[in-house]
Amino acid sequence: MNRVSVKRAGGVAVVRLNRPEKMNAVDFEMIDAVIAVAEDLAADPALRAVVLTGEGRAFCAGLDVANFSALALGDPEGLIMPRSHGAANRFQQFSLAWRALPVPVIAALHGVAFGAGLQLAAGADLRIAAPGTRLSIMEMKWGLVPDMGGMVTLPEILRADHLRRMTWTAEEVSAEEALQIGLVTEIAEDPLARAMALAQVIAGKSPSAIRAAKRLIEVACTAPEAEVLERESREQTDLIGKPDQMEVIAANMQGRAPRFD
Template sequence: MERVSLHWVEGVAVVTLNRPDKMNAVDFTMIDAVIAAAERLAAEPGLRAVVLTGAGRAFCAGLDVANFAALAVGDPEALIAPRSHGDANRFQQFSLCWRALPVPVIAALHGVAFGAGLQLAAGADIRIAAPGTRLAVMEMKWGLIPDMGGMVTLPELLCADVLRRMTYTAEELPAEEALRLGLVTELAEDPLARAMALAQAIAGRSPSAIRAAKRLVTAAYTAPAAEVLAMESREQIDLIGKPDQMAVIAANMARRAPTFG
């Protein structure tokens, strides 16, 4: 079975972790499949938004326990140390590839999002969870630390003391608590339906403005203030009066949905 499935709904790519018999536990094959899906989507000019979800009863239960044995008997340094994707290794790229994608990514969470699954979700722009979903930085349960990009993305979502507590204890949080803490964006009885509705709303906006907005928001969390301010100006200059903006203005004046080239 393919570890990841991909289908399209009017400019929205739905990427599904497809190992339901294992609660979408992450093995090396799935890591490579997720990265390949993101790389394929990055080259799609018609892409407007992405929804990440999991088949079956969970979003993702974390790293497949069988992989721990492979790591323990092999050479961890040979697997982990090489920087295969810019600043990141293969495992980190599993989650960071979604941050690098030029369009918004929405994760629809249900069941559990543990360990690698939580780090994958943290790489998305928005997280929508079903009530009762359980989330955890689970690595300490196995005597490990989170190393799949989570220490880049999670500090943007959580206060330092909360992230420390979750990392040190491997405690599980219900989605309701995760919402209060900022780890989850919103709750929905049907998170996939809500994620699709939100993605389709985004897909109806100016594609160039949406991509500019993602670049700008990403920089806002990582770059010095002077760079962010200059970037605001550059991005705006590149939008004003261009075809996408003119299509929005014409549509607003005519009180209809815009049509983009």
């Protein structure tokens, strides 16, 4: 069985973890499949947005326990330390590939998002959770620390004291608490439907402006003020008067939906 499935609806790609009998627990095959899908999507100029979800009763229950033995009995230095994707290793790229995708990524969460699953969700731009979803930075339960890109993404989402508490205790939080502390964007009875609705709204906007906005927000979250201001001006300059922006103006003037190539 393929560990990941992809379906297209116009410019929106629905990426689904596909190991429901294991609550989409992450094994090495899934890591490689997720990275491959993200890389394929990143190269698609027609892509407008991505929805990331899980098949069955959970988004993702974390790393497959069977893999802990392979890590503990193997060569962690040789497995973890080599950089295979720029500054990241294979495990970190599992979540960071979605952060690097040039279009918005929305994670639709249900059941549980534990450990590797939570770090995968943290690589998305937005997280929509079903009521009753449980979330945890689970690694401390196994005597480990988050090492799948979470220490890049989670500090941008969570206040430092919440990040410390969740990392040190491995406690679960409910969707409702996750909303309060900023770990999820919103709660919806049907998170996949809500994520699809948001993705369709995004897909109807100027594709070049959406991609520029994602690049700009990434810089705005991490860079010094002068660099942010320079990038803001550059992205705007590169949009003004170009075909996508002219189509938006024409559509607004004519009272119709814009049409992009």
